[in-house]
Structure formats: structure tokens, C-alpha cells
Amino acid sequence: MRYCLIFIVCLLPLVTQAQVEKPMTWDSLLGLVLQHHPVALQAEYVQQSGEQGVRRARGAFDPQLFGYYDQKQFKDTDYYRLLDAGLKVPTWFGVELKTGFEQNQGVYVNPEATTPTDGLLYAGISLPLAQGLLMDDRRASLRQAQLMEKMTEAEQLLMLNRLVEQIAIDYYAWWEAYYQRKVYEEALALAKVRLEAIRAGFLQGDRPAIDTVEAYLQWQTRLVAWNEAQLKWTKTSLTLSNHLWYDGLVPMELEESTFPRVSIQAEAPMQMTEDSLLMFRKEIIQNHPELQQYQWKIEQLGFEQRLKAEKLKPKVNLSYNFLSERTGVPLAENVGAFNSNDYKWGLTVSMPLLLREGRGDWQITKLKVKEAQADRMQKWVSIENKWLSAYAETQTLYRQAGIYSQALSNYQQLLNAENRRLEIGESNLFMVNAREMSLISAQIQWAKVRSQYEVSRIQWICASGRATEYLP
Structure with a gap:
């Protein structure tokens, strides 16, 4: 009963008896995962570990x-x-x-x-x-523990970042599979109707027997495609179920009646001028948790270096x-x-x-500081390039999704025109089927690009290192 109440409040399609179709949006999934996923709980434990490390260091006083x-x-x-x-x-x-x-x-x-x-x-x-x-040792240990606490907070953000990115990949793969299944389901139903109509025409003497063979092959081909789409839908549903938990202890499963809800019109990505892009890049470099970890590591080594200098x-x-x-x-x-x-x-x-011992220890710590500074600079370049790459990919995929959306409308017009020609006897079944296959192919490609765009948009946000602050 307790689980059922949670599902009703969260509007999530988990294990229930009623087989009513229930939509799952990206926001609702993300909210549930960040609240109950084991990784989200582990991230909290990491932060608590840092707090206890500070308490332990304070024990020296x-x-x-x-x-x-x-x-x-x-x-x-x-x-x-x-x-x-x-x-x-x-x-x-x-x-x-x-x-x-x-x-x-x-x-x-x-x-x-x-x-x-x-x-x-x-x-x-x-x-x-x-x-x-x-x-002295006590003061250095406490300062280092306080920095370690900040590092664990940054690690918590990184863990949640990686989790959000993986959820996005799995959710939109699930949506793409769902859309493909719907496309092939409609195409299969249309092929079935056409097959029955051609069979009836053959029995009445209006159609040659070869038309029934061609119509039957079209139905078989689409049946195979639908079965493959159904398998993909099942596999992506099971993959997405890996993220559904209750309190990080009880695994949940998606029902077959659960389906993703994604708006057909893609949300436009953030457009930036050169100045705003530069400003945002600086903000990322300053606040990215992974770079902050390097900075705090350098500060930790700084306290260790001061302690080694005292030993001299x-x-x-x-x-x-x-x-x-x-x-x-x-x-x-x-x-x-x-x-x-x-x-x-x-x-x-x-x-x-x-x-000799004191000078050796001091020089070793000094080299560690230089090594950490070099690692931070390398990571800085890596994060900046990853963020810029994700930004460029997001802009391109958004334009691509718009082009495919327009192409779908054009393919539909061609198919409608071909159907009218068929009705007046100026076309044939082969041409109609070719138009339909072009439309189906365009629909599948549009869903792929649309899914890639959403994943890319979220990956761009994750590249900033603070996805949980920018996402709902």
C-alpha cells in the first residue's frame, strides 16, 4: 500500500494491476531517480563521509x-x-x-x-x-579534512552528473524505440488493410494474382520490421528499469502500458553570443566540480608543503x-x-x-604540487573542449531535427499525391509502397536525430558539471 501511494503521488508507471496507458516524462523520471536511485544515495554517503572526516580531524583538538x-x-x-x-x-x-x-x-x-x-x-x-x-600535524590534518569535505561535495555532483547523463541516454533510446514501434505498427496495419483490399479485388476479378503476392510481401516485410522494433522497445524498457528504485533498496519495473511522453517540437537550445559564450565558459571553469577537486587537492598539498617546511x-x-x-x-x-x-x-x-629527510620530504611535496597543477591544466582543456563540442553538436542536431521535420511533411504530401494517382489509375502499388517506405525511413531517421538532440542537450548541460542545478 505504501508503494502504491508513492506511485500515485509521483505519477510514475510502475508495478500496478490496472493496464491503463501511463505517460512518463523526462522530468518525472529524473525526479524519481535522483530521489531513490542507489547512486544518488551513494552520493549522499560520500558527502557524509567528508563531514565525518572533518569531525575526526577536529578530534585532535x-x-x-x-x-x-x-x-x-x-x-x-x-x-x-x-x-x-x-x-x-x-x-x-x-x-x-x-x-x-x-x-x-x-x-x-x-x-x-x-x-x-x-x-x-x-x-x-x-x-x-x-x-x-x-x-603542525593537527592543524594540517584539519585543514586537509575540510578540503576533503569540499572534494566529497564535488564528487557527489560528479556522481549525479554521470547518473543524469546515463538516464538521458537510456530514456531517449526508450522513446526512440517507442516511436519506431508506433511507426511500424501503423505501417503494418496499413499494409494489412491494403492486402485485404487487393485480395478482395482479385476475388472480384479486378486485380491480377501477382498484386496479392506483392501486397503480402509488403505486409511480411513490415511485420519483420515491427517485430524488430518491438524487441528494441522491450530491451530499452528493461534498460530503463535499471534506474527505477524505491529508497535505493527495492528495484522497480516498467509496465508494458507505460510510454514516454516527449513533445514533437524540440526545445530550442540556448543561443550564445561570443561574449556570453566566453563568460559562461569562465563560469564553468571556475565552478566545475572536477576542476574544483584539483584545486582543493593543490591546496591540500599546499598545507602539506607548509608542514614539511616546518619540519626544517x-x-x-x-x-x-x-x-x-x-x-x-x-x-x-x-x-x-x-x-x-x-x-x-x-x-x-x-x-x-x-x-636530509626534511629537505627530501619538502621537495617531494613541491613536485606533487606541480604535478597536480599540470593535471588541472590538462583537465581544464579537456572539459572546455568537451563543453564546446557538446554545444556545437546540440546546435547542429537542432537544425537537423528541423530539416527532418520539414522533410516528413514533404514525404507525406508525396504519399498523399501518389494515393490519389492510384485511385484514378495513374499509379501502381509499387510506387505507393515506395512512397510509404520513404516516409517510414524519414520518420525513423527523424526520431533518431530527435533523440540524439535531446541527449546532446543534456550532455551539454552535464559538461558544465552541475546538471542538477540546471535541470528541473
């Missing part, structure tokens, strides 16, 4: 509780009991805030680790003065902690007892002498 306890008891001697617990808060600027409680007791506690009986409170910072001051600096880390003796009063009052006379600080410095 999460406050962290820590604790350490170590005790040794041997032969009734309390060697030591060491306790250190607290909270670390990393910040975006590389500074790490730290506070905690330390309590060390026992006979053999190292004198420098000795604390008051009630323990020792401390609070301070750890600060990198050279390597890690401007960029010496490690100089400063730590400073205020100290306060625990006095047994509430913790908040102990925190207020910190003063500048009680402290602990330290400075660590290290640096490799030749820096």
Missing part, C-alpha cells in the same frame, strides 16, 4: 584527561606511590594548556619528584617556539607551570593560591644537522 599511578611495595616497605592526573587542552595556535594534580610518596621517591603530603597542584602551558609554531626548523619547546600546595580546602580555593614564586619550567631543543 579535543581536551584530554590523563592519569598515571605507579606503586611499589616490597617486604613491608613502601618504596613509592606516584600519582599524576589532570587535563590537557590543545589550542589552534599550537599552545597546549595543562593542569593537574601530582602526589608522590614513599621511602625511595626521587628527591626531585617529592611533593607535599597533600600533593601538588600545577597549571601551565607548553609552547613550540620554532617547529610547530605556524603549522629546529624543535624548541617551552613549558611553564605554576605550582600550588594543596591545603585541604576546596579545589577552587587552591587554584587561587598559585603565585609567581612557585613554578617549574623547561626548554627542549633538537635539530638534525643535515636535514
